[in-house]
Amino acid sequence: MKSTTNSTGVAAALAAAFVGLTACASSPPTQFYSLEPVAPQGPAPQSDVTTSQTAPLRIAAVHIPPALDRREIVRLGADNRLDISGLQRWGAPFDEMVQHVLTQNLVERLAANEVVLPLGPAPADTQSVVIDLLQFQSNASGNVVLQGSWSLLLPGQSAPALIRDFRYEDSAGAQSFADEAAAMSRLLARLADDIAAEARARH
DSSP: OHHHHHHHHHHHHHHHHHHHHHHHHHSOOOEEEOOOOOOOSSOOOOOOTTTOOOOOEEEEEEEOOGGGOSSEEEEEOGGGOEEEEEEEEESSOHHHHHHHHHHHHHHHHSOTTOBOOTTSOOOTTOEEEEEEEEEEEEOTTSOEEEEEEEEEEOTTOSSOSEEEEEEEEETTOOSSHHHHHHHHHHHHHHHHHHHHHHHHHTO
């Protein structure tokens, strides 16, 4: 009688393990997304690298809200609810991805030798741009909002030379996570347009 009980317990354990493995095998895979640079509407200005006196820019830092500081994609739902997807994730740390995409956008919008890469050696006259994001996600209406401010720091100065607030919205509608990533990329391009325009106006 004892042997029968043990056999029944072993069979039940094996059956449970099989069900667990089957469930894992049928689980949907994790999807990874990235933000991408968006080309400007017109050609980027050209300059002579040997004679240009324009001080270069660098996106020195991007500060993001704590709720967005994660690999999972976060959406703002109704009633101030945050919807955090476990299977839809960014392919890199969110703040670093925003920093690199903005840098790529500026490279396409400013003249040669006017943009310093985030980790590259910087000339002594490099100006630093610091981005502070308040919101960068889709909302309950399906629109994507990019809101915050950016500051320009001149070499050797701790106080910003200027601060610009911004708020952009893409109302195309984020029907999927891929649509949302594409809309976010377009909004970063608009931010890069404004930073580049300000940089050109100062010289």
